[in-house]
Amino acid sequence: MQKFGGGKPTHQSPTPQPVAPQRQANPSQQHRPPAFGPGLAPADPSVDTSSGGGGGGYEKRDDAYWEAHPLSPGKDGATYTFASYVSKIVWWNNGGVTVTCKVSDWDRDANRPREHHGRPIDWRQTASDKQRASDKAYAFWRADLVGAYTAGGWPEESWPKNGEHPAPPWHLFFVHQAADGLMVPIMFGMEVRVTPPRSGNGVFVNVKKVVPVPGPVQAPMPYEVPPGLAELHRWKVAEHRTFGASNTPSAKLDKDQIPMAHLGMRTWKDL
Numbered sequence: 001m002q003k004f005g006g007g008k009p010t011h012q013s014p015t016p017q018p019v020a021p022q023r024q025a026n027p028s029q030q031h032r033p034p035a036f037g038p039g040l041a042p043a044d045p046s047v048d049t050s051s052g053g054g055g056g057g058y059e060k061r062d063d064a065y066w067e068a069h070p071l072s073p074g075k076d077g078a079t080y081t082f083a084s085y086v087s088k089i090v091w092w093n094n095g096g097v098t099v100t101c102k103v104s105d106w107d108r109d110a111n112r113p114r115e116h117h118g119r120p121i122d123w124r125q126t127a128s129d130k131q132r133a134s135d136k137a138y139a140f141w142r143a144d145l146v147g148a149y150t151a152g153g154w155p156e157e158s159w160p161k162n163g164e165h166p167a168p169p170w171h172l173f174f175v176h177q178a179a180d181g182l183m184v185p186i187m188f189g190m191e192v193r194v195t196p197p198r199s200g201n202g203v204f205v206n207v208k209k210v211v212p213v214p215g216p217v218q219a220p221m222p223y224e225v226p227p228g229l230a231e232l233h234r235w236k237v238a239e240h241r242t243f244g245a246s247n248t249p250s251a252k253l254d255k256d257q258i259p260m261a262h263l264g265m266r267t268w269k270d271l
Contacts, residue, residue: 073194084190085219091226093246097125151209183233186216227251
């Protein structure tokens with residue numbers, strides 16, 4: 001049986017697990033990402049319109065752009081809250097899991113991206129070797145992980161089990177089962193804490209909260225996910241591929257398989 005949430009991936013057909021544990025009703029207003037108001041729909045941040053080809057006249061925001069424009073920690077650290085969605089999940093062959101989220105931050109009135117539109121934020125679901133080697137570092141990492149999920153209605157006692165241990169619900173927290181049974185990706189508010197570099201290390205970006213936007217609100221389809229996750233949610237796969245030195249398997253999804261505003265849902269373009 002394939003277990004999601006940690007450990008090495010298997011290539012067996014996954015056994016469906018509960019779609020969602022009991023969520024907290026009516027998340028408090030302070031957890032909600034800011035609304036963007038009326039205006040034009042946001043553009044794809046990966047499209048280069050610097051020459052006016054897309055009508056926006058802004059620089060392409062690829063990996064090189066974000067490396068040159070990291071989140072600022074300020075002098076004593078800084079906290080940011082973003083409206084976000086899952087763009088990619090990688091379940092590495094060594095057992096590690098990385099969820100990559102993207103920020104939606106579009107100025108509709110000006111029809112151009114705000115500072116953070118399209119910013120990727122990697123959220124590790126498994127501790128690093130360095131964190132495992134230190135009880136203190138592991139405790140801090142685990143507390144952040146549990147706290148982030150608990151804020152969005154996923155307390156640790158509701159997590160699926162990987163053997164005897166609860167495993168984070170990284171395969172469930174960003175989807176909503178619609179009335180027709182389809183698993184629809186949804187938007188969520190993400191709070192991150194950025195701390196200045198210390199002892200030669202780089203800036204730390206820690207995810208503190210992930211809280212579904214009330215509605216729920218439909219998000220874009222993830223670009224790619226582990227093949228077993230695509231099968232679990234019955235998502236159409238456009239292409240199977242492997243990447244990295246470990247030949248980690250990945251399923252590139254059909255991005256148009258669930259029409260926007262499915263069954264009347266609000267969408268990320270409405271925020």
